Amino acid sequence: MEPIQLGQPSGYALGHAEDELDRIINVARFLGDLTEHVLRLAGLAPGMRVLDVGCGPGDVVFLAARFVGPEGTVIGVDTSPEAIEQARQRTAAIGLTNVHFLTQDLSDSELVLDEAVDALIGRLVLQYFAEPALVLRRLASLVKPGGLVAFQESDMKDGGYSEPVCPVYEMALQRVMQTFTRIGADPRTGSRLAQIFEEAGLLAPQMILHARVERGPDSPIYNLVAQTTRVMLPLMQRTGVATAEEVGVETLAERMRAEAVALDATLVTTPFIGAWTRTPLIKQ
Numbered sequence: 001m002e003p004i005q006l007g008q009p010s011g012y013a014l015g016h017a018e019d020e021l022d023r024i025i026n027v028a029r030f031l032g033d034l035t036e037h038v039l040r041l042a043g044l045a046p047g048m049r050v051l052d053v054g055c056g057p058g059d060v061v062f063l064a065a066r067f068v069g070p071e072g073t074v075i076g077v078d079t080s081p082e083a084i085e086q087a088r089q090r091t092a093a094i095g096l097t098n099v100h101f102l103t104q105d106l107s108d109s110e111l112v113l114d115e116a117v118d119a120l121i122g123r124l125v126l127q128y129f130a131e132p133a134l135v136l137r138r139l140a141s142l143v144k145p146g147g148l149v150a151f152q153e154s155d156m157k158d159g160g161y162s163e164p165v166c167p168v169y170e171m172a173l174q175r176v177m178q179t180f181t182r183i184g185a186d187p188r189t190g191s192r193l194a195q196i197f198e199e200a201g202l203l204a205p206q207m208i209l210h211a212r213v214e215r216g217p218d219s220p221i222y223n224l225v226a227q228t229t230r231v232m233l234p235l236m237q238r239t240g241v242a243t244a245e246e247v248g249v250e251t252l253a254e255r256m257r258a259e260a261v262a263l264d265a266t267l268v269t270t271p272f273i274g275a276w277t278r279t280p281l282i283k284q
Contacts, residue, residue, distance in 0.1 A: 021056070021057050021082065023231050024056045024059070024083075025059060026220075026223075027224065029220075030221075031152075034152070034212070035060060035274075037274075041206070041276065044067040045068070046071060047068060048068045048119050049117045049119075050068055050072065050074045051075050051113070051117040051119070051121070051139075052075070052122060054077070054078060054123075054128075056080075057083050058091065060121065061076040061087065061101070062099070071098075073098050076101045077101070077111060078103065117142055117147065119149070119150065120143045120149045120150070121149075122150075122151045123152045126196065127153050127180075127185050127186050127187075130184065133196045136149075136202070137199075140201070145279055145280060148277075148279075149205075149279060151275055153189040153190040153193060153272070153273060154189065154270050155190035155270065155271045156173075156270050157177070157191075159174060159270055160211070160269045160270045162260070162265045162268065163268075164265055166265050166267065169225070169256045169260065169267055175232075179236050179239055182239035183235055190271060191273060193205065197277055204277065205275035205276055206277070207274065207275045209274075210272050210273075211269045211272065213266060213269075215260065215267060216260075216261070219257075219267070221256075221269065222256045222257045222260075225252070226249060226253035226256070230249045233249055
């Protein structure tokens with residue numbers, strides 16, 4: 001068949017330095033079972049050919065590979081050569097043979113596949129596009145008629161919360177959300193997935209909301225929020241969200257931990273919303 005092409009503008013403001021790739025991997029570990037649930041509900045199955053867009057260092061690709069099995073294939077695409085190289089190294093280390101990675105400059109190039117895929121998936125990727133429905137419409141053109149489309153995006157507008165209130169934790173989440181907003185990311189992408197799917201010409205999706213609920217001194221949430229803050233600190237300063245002195249990133253994790261333990265608090269993360277549907281049986 002003729003190659004399928006996709007022109008996809010992109011702009012990932014957090015970059016792809018080593019500390020950001022490390023943060024992405026830690027986020028993937030933290031969210032892995034939530035994403036797995038979305039993909040299971042969506043119907044990812046053995047033998048499928050899957051495209052994961054914005055794959056980063058490969059965690060969702062690896063997750064999808066478990067669903068499709070050795071008879072299936074997963075293709076990961078990311079704009080960052082550094083992320084793709086790390087994904088390939090991790091693939092070799094775990095001995096996976098049914099996954100492949102493409103480095104694609106999504107800002108000004110065209111994605112080319114030799115054949116259509118059975119499923120299109122992505123996690124925390126549409127929120128970085130000014131016109132996510134347009135991007136999704138083009139991506140969906142790479143999927144076979146009746147194929148799966150499944151995305152999981154955050155909804156940062158209302159953010160996470162704590163009970164009883166932990167001011168240090170909640171302020172850290174607010175600063176992350178404000179920074180995302182000021183760099184042009186949509187903090188409500190998760191809640192807007194149904195509209196995005198329909199504007200992209202897809203059928204109305206089924207949807208589900210997940211959040212992690214954490215407590216106690218050994219939770220990974222303190223280090224994860226602090227790591228996210230550290231990566232985003234230059235953007236926080238540049239956009240006027242906070243100064244380095246106000247953030248105090250070097251002690252942030254310990255201050256959140258001490259506060260939560262002293263208050264015997266429960267910490268709820270930002271919600272993550274998954275949506276899935278099938279492409280029309282007749283190409284539009």
